[in-house]
Amino acid sequence: xxxxxxxxxxxxxxxAIQTTLVSCGKDEQPKPQEKPxxxxxxxxxxACGMG
Amino acid sequence: MPKVLSAVACNLDANxxxxxxxxxxxxxxxxxxxxxDALYKVKEVPAWFQELLTAFSDENRLIGHGVxxxxxxxxxxxxxxxxxxxxxxxxxxxxFDHITEHFGFMTGKDFHHGAPLNIxxxxxxxxxxxxxxxxxxxxxxxxxxxxxxxFSYSLDEVKRHGAFLEQLLEPVNGFIIxxxxxxxxxxxxxxxxxEEMIALYPLDRVREIHISGGSWEDSVATPSRTIRRDxxxxxxxxxxxxxxEMTIPRCPQLKYVVMEQLGNGLETAESKQYFYNDxxxxxxxxxxxSDQTASPVxxxxxxxxxxxxxxxxxxxxxxxxxxELSAIFESAASYDxxxxxxxxxxLANSDWRIEQWEPHMIETAIKISQKWMK
Numbered sequence: 001x002x003x004x005x006x007x008x009x010x011x012x013x014x015x016a017i018q019t020t021l022v023s024c025g026k027d028e029q030p031k032p033q034e035k036p037x038x039x040x041x042x043x044x045x046x047a048c049g050m051g
Numbered sequence: 052m053p054k055v056l057s058a059v060a061c062n063l064d065a066n067x068x069x070x071x072x073x074x075x076x077x078x079x080x081x082x083x084x085x086x087x088d089a090l091y092k093v094k095e096v097p098a099w100f101q102e103l104l105t106a107f108s109d110e111n112r113l114i115g116h117g118v119x120x121x122x123x124x125x126x127x128x129x130x131x132x133x134x135x136x137x138x139x140x141x142x143x144x145x146x147f148d149h150i151t152e153h154f155g156f157m158t159g160k161d162f163h164h165g166a167p168l169n170i171x172x173x174x175x176x177x178x179x180x181x182x183x184x185x186x187x188x189x190x191x192x193x194x195x196x197x198x199x200x201x202f203s204y205s206l207d208e209v210k211r212h213g214a215f216l217e218q219l220l221e222p223v224n225g226f227i228i229x230x231x232x233x234x235x236x237x238x239x240x241x242x243x244x245x246e247e248m249i250a251l252y253p254l255d256r257v258r259e260i261h262i263s264g265g266s267w268e269d270s271v272a273t274p275s276r277t278i279r280r281d282x283x284x285x286x287x288x289x290x291x292x293x294x295x296e297m298t299i300p301r302c303p304q305l306k307y308v309v310m311e312q313l314g315n316g317l318e319t320a321e322s323k324q325y326f327y328n329d330x331x332x333x334x335x336x337x338x339x340x341s342d343q344t345a346s347p348v349x350x351x352x353x354x355x356x357x358x359x360x361x362x363x364x365x366x367x368x369x370x371x372x373x374x375e376l377s378a379i380f381e382s383a384a385s386y387d388x389x390x391x392x393x394x395x396x397x398l399a400n401s402d403w404r405i406e407q408w409e410p411h412m413i414e415t416a417i418k419i420s421q422k423w424m425k
Contacts, residue, residue, distance in 0.1 A: 002078045003106055010099035011072060015065045018097065 055341040058082035066314035082112035121157040125370030142191040151196040166423040171402040182364035194352035196226040201233035201281035204408035213252035226258035257302040263311040272410035284316030286325040380420035
C-alpha cells in the first residue's frame with residue numbers, strides 16, 4: 001500500500017529520535033516525546049508466541 | 052483463490068519500524084497487524100504512529116492482535132473488563148478489519164507479568180472461552196479470531212487443538228490465525244508430520260496466517276531432545292516457508308499473511324536485511340498462490356445468530372488450579388522440583404492430565420513462565 005512521503009519522513013524522524021521505543025517491554029518506557037538517555041535492552045512480547 | 056494481503060506485525064518499536072521502512076518506501080506492505088493492548092506503558096503515542104495506523108485503517112487494512120486478555124482465566128477479572136473497554140475505544144478510533152487474541156491463560160500476578168499457558172480441553176474451558184470471545188465481539192463488533200498455540204504439554208493436546216479451536220469459535224462464527232511457526236514447533240517437539248497435523252485443523256476457518264522465526268534449546272529433562280521455541284527473534288526458517296507454500300492453497304478464506312518478528316531480533320543492519328528478504332520471499336509465495344487481480348475475501352466471519360453475555364461464565368476450581376500451576380512453574384528451581392509439586396497439587400489425576408505431560412515440555416513451561424514473570 002502506498003504511503004505518503006510526508007508520513008514516511010515522519011516515521012523516519014520519529015524512530016531516529018525515539019530509539020528506546022519498544023512495543024511491549026517490561027521496563028518503564030520514557031514518554032515518546034522525551035529525549036532518550038540510553039538505549040534499553042528489553043525483552044519482547046510474550047504472547048507474540050510462547051517464547 | 053482471492054487476493055491475499057502481505058502484512059507485517061508493526062508495533063511502536065523503533066527496530067521493527069526501522070526494518071519495515073524500506074518495505075513501506077517500496078509500497079510492499081499491504082496491511083499491518085497492531086497489538087493494540089501492548090502500549091500500556093506508553094503515556095503518549097506519537098502523532099506519526101497514529102497517522103500510520105490511520106493510513107492503513109482508512110484502507111480497511113489494519114488488523115488488531117491482542118496479547119493480554121487471558122482468554123481462559125477461570126475467574127472474570129477487572130483487567131479483562133478494562134481490556135474490553137480499551138478495545139471498544141480503540142475500535143471506535145480505528146477501523147479494524149478484524150480482532151484476534153491468543154489461546155491460553157496468562158500466568159503471573161497480573162496481566163503484564165506472565166506467559167500464556169495451555170488449558171485442559173473440557174466443557175468448562177470451552178464455555179469460558181466461548182463467553183470471552185462473545186465479549187470481545189461485543190466490544191469491537193468486528194470478526195473475531197484466535198491463534199493456534201505454539202506450546203503444548205502432550206501429543207494428545209497437540210492433536211486436539213484444531214478441533215477445540217473450531218468448537219470455541221462456533222458461536223461467534225470466528226476464524227483461526229494459523230501461526231505456521233507455532234505449528235512448526237509442534238511438529239518438531241512432538242515428532243508429528245505436517246500432513247497429519249494439518250488434517251486436524253478446520254482450514255476453511257483460516258483467515259490469517261503468521262510466519263516468524265524462533266530458536267532451539269537443549270533439554271536437560273530429555274537430553275536427546277532440542278526444543279523449538281517460538282521466540283520470534285530470528286529470521287524465518289526455510290521449513291516455515293515450505294509450510295507456507297503447502298498451506299496457502301488449502302485455506303480458501305485466507306485474507307492475510309503476517310510476518311512477525313520482535314524488535315530485539317532486529318537490532319543489526321544484517322537482521323533488518325534478513326527481515327526485508329524474508330518479506331520479499333513471503334510476498335513471492337503469496338503471489339504465486341493467489342490471484343492478485345481479484346478482490347480479497349469479504350467479511351463473513353461475523354456471528355450468524357444473536358447471543359447474550361448477561362451472565363459471566365466462571366469456574367473457581369479452574370482458577371485456583373491456574374494459580375497453583377503458575378506458582379509451581381514460576382518458583383520451581385528444576386524440572387524434578389516441578390514434578391514433585393505438580394504430583395502433590397490439585398492438578399494431579401484431574402482434567403489437566405499432568406500424568407501425560409512430556410518432561411521436556413514441562414521444563415520448557417518453567418523457562419517460559421520464569422522468563423515472563425519479571
